[in-house]
Structures are given as C-alpha cells and as structure tokens.
Amino acid sequence: MPETITVRVNGATVEVPAGATAAVAVVMARAKSRVSVAGQPRMPFCGMGTCFECRCEINGETQKRGCQVLCQRDMEIRSNG
C-alpha cells in the first residue's frame, strides 16, 4: 500500500497519497476550491500554477495555489466552495 497522509479540508478528514498537493486533497474531499465572482463553483483546472482556480487557505495563509503546495500531515485546508 502506498503511504498516505491525513489532512483536513473544510474540517473533514481526507487521506491523500504521499506527494499529493492540496489541490488534489480538495478534489478528493469532493469540495470545490472556490466560488467565482459570479457565484459559480470552481475546481482546480490547469494543475500547474497558472490559472489560480485552486487558490485556497492553507494553515491559515490565504490565497495559496493548492496545486503548488504539497500536503503535510494535519494540514488545514479551507476552500471557499
């Protein structure tokens, strides 16, 4: 079995594979990464730090691009969606 890490997305516990990014944790938690200006739910899109759709709050720091941050044990991820 591959190693897993436990993180929390909007309070819910999610097990992600080691090496997963926060953006992946958001998708696995079936959460949305943000709500757009017009109120649409959005998810990670480009996966490479360009589109900013996956921005969320990580361990209290806002506006982090989830796809550029590796999950650490007990990481606290808050998405808007």
Added chain:
Amino acid sequence: MASTRLHFDVVVIGGGPAGIAAAVTASKSGATVALVDDNPGVGGQIWRGEAQTASTPDAADWFFRLRHSPVQVIAGARVFHLESGKLAAESDRGVLDVSYRDLILATGARELFLPFPGWTLPNVFGAGGLQALMKTGLPVRGKRIVIAGTGPLLFAVASYARKQGAKVLAVCEQTSFQKMARFATATARTAEKMKDALRFAWELRGIPHWTNCWPVAAIGRDDLERVRLSHNGRIRELECDYLACGFHLIPNLELPKYAGCAIANGFVQVDDFQRTSLPHIYCAGEPTSIGGLEMALVEGQIAGHAATRNENAARRLFAERAACARFAAALRSAFEFRPELKFLADPDTFICRCEDVGFERVRQYGSWREAKLHTRCGMGPCQGRVCGSAAEFLFGWHIDSVRPPVFAVQCASLAMVSAASNLNGPKLNGGPQ
C-alpha cells in the same frame, strides 16, 4: 517576512528539461549555478514528480546528473521581479534577493485553453492539467474520461490515465486525419519519436482516436455530466466523469517580456548561442519555439555552455538542435487550429475565469488593453495567463504589456523589494520607463 541574499554566476529560471540541462551544463565549467522553480520540485511539466522515479532513461539520466552536480536547486520560489543582474523571488522561507552574472530563462510552456460553453464546470480540466493532478496524487481508477483538444500531449495524458486505471472513452483531436498522418510520417524519421509513437499506439490500443473532433459544450447541473463533441461534422455526446481539454502549448513569455527581451512571432528571439537581445540573458526550450523534449534539452545545454563562455562546446550541439527544429516544424503544421475553434463560446461563456467576463462583452472592444480597462478581463490573479492567451487566438489581439509584479505575491514581499529597487518596471535594457 525574512529576506535572504544570494549570489550565483549563473541563475536558471525554470526547472524543466531545458533548465535542468542548462544548469547542469553551466555548472561543469566551475561556475556557481542556481536552478529556480515555482513548483515544489524540479522536472517541469513533462518530468513532474520524476526526480525519484523517472519514467524514461533520459529523465533518469538528467536527474542523476543534477543530483551529482553542485547546482543549488531552489524550488517553490516564484520570481516576481527582474532587474539588471538581480531578481526577486517569493518562497515559503521569505523573499529571495538573488544576484547573478548571467541569467538563463527556461520558463517552459503552458497549455492553451479555449473557452467553450461549460468549460468552467467542475471536473473539466486542462489536458495537461489532469495529467499534473494525476501525477500529484489524484486517483482516477474507474473514472470515465474524455480527452480533447489538440497536440501530442493528448496521447500522453490518455496513456497515463489508462495506466492509473481510468476508462478513457475517447481521444478527440481537432486536426484532420491527413495532417495527423503526415505528422506521423515526419516524426517516424527519428528513432526517438518513432519509439514514442509505437509505445503510445500500444498503450492506447482499443481507445477510439477521433480526428476532426472537438468539444462544443461541457454539460452538467452542478458537475460535469457529459460532453458534446463535433466529430466529422456530426454532433455526438459522451457521458463522462472528467473532461481533460487543452489546445497544445504556448510559451511562458511573461518573464522574458518583463525583462525586455525581443519577441518575434510569439517567441523569444535568440541567436545560435541562445542569447536573447539583452546582454547576459539567454533563453532555452519552449519560449524560443514549441519543439518538445529533445529540443529543450539541447537548447538548455547550448545555453549552459554559452553562459559560461564555452562557445566551442556549444557549437558542437548546433547540428543536433537543427534536427530537433524539423520536429518543431512538423508539430506546427500538424496541429494548426481550425477556424471553428474561434466560435465555440456562446455570448455569455466566460472568457476570463478570474473575473467572470463573458465572450460578447470582451469581443466588442478593439484591443486587449481596451477590453481590460472596460471589463476587467485579464485583471484577476492569473493576470491574463488564461484569457489573454485565448484572446490572442480568438480576436487576433496582441498582448503587449507585462507589468510588475510579474506574479501575484504578498504585499510584504513587494515592500521588501521596493525598498531596495525600482518596481516601476524592468530596467534591463536601460530604455525609458
């Protein structure tokens, strides 16, 4: 927030194949070299996450050389300002204030995304986007996936998804069968590309590959439920869990433009030694032409040699680069966009995903600048990286200005740099501000 001062003879920005090759090559001369990348690890997009487990001998070889070189890898650092002999980057450890003698820009490419109705729905990803998410842990076992758009990347994504246990329903390529066939013949002339082609043919056996096929709508209430495709003039629909859609690659020109490097026909202008129009600034890989992995590696090596004044060693690689350029030319003609792709969006389809600005609102303006000023299109956190590139194709606009900071960063980082530097604009060419 802390600030750290560093100095290197050569700084390479971008840790993909071109950047790795440039850094390793430059370090062989005894120069001190740093390799700076925005991502948490090096490898770029094509070798993402492969530092430990490389997928090809080429990747394994270059990661080995990098590990055994004195190159200082600085990952997770976003370069947001450049000026003569200096750059500023934001990282989790604070602001890095880095000075250098020579700079090699190996900023790579990103996918081009073209708007179509429903492209903002959850579970619609970029093609490389889904690839990146899978490579960073997203499980796709049992997921029904449609892969669409254009370019050879679609095969790579399909193959990877299938290996992860996904059910790939179709690979939809907008170009014609004739053009694909010509591309296959052209690439079959090099052993390396032929091997790739045969591998993909085997790995993708049984998956429909449709040419003359492109997405016209992604449909679903809350999440994606199905995708509507135009295929050989007919409309067909596929129910699926994920749609991965990307329209080949466009160069990341923000930093070269910000530095003031001359751009010609959408690419950074370089001479035989990968020198840009500015002294001490080199460029290698996709920003000079979309040429693929081998081209990036050879350009990176040439830049690494040139930046450390080993012109003869650089010259010995010119023939190899010329061979790669033939592949780049084949790529260009094979995956040329059909005009229908300009008319996929409905009037209210968002062009700008950051500010939610619709197609019709943007279209009525005469230029990118005007559209920005009136609609806020391109003024969100991605700074037009998605919609600006789409607008260039859709409306034929020229995206001229890149403003500081070249990347959205925290105010504290800006304050750190503006105390010491002029943040009004790049100063590398000494021209008027």
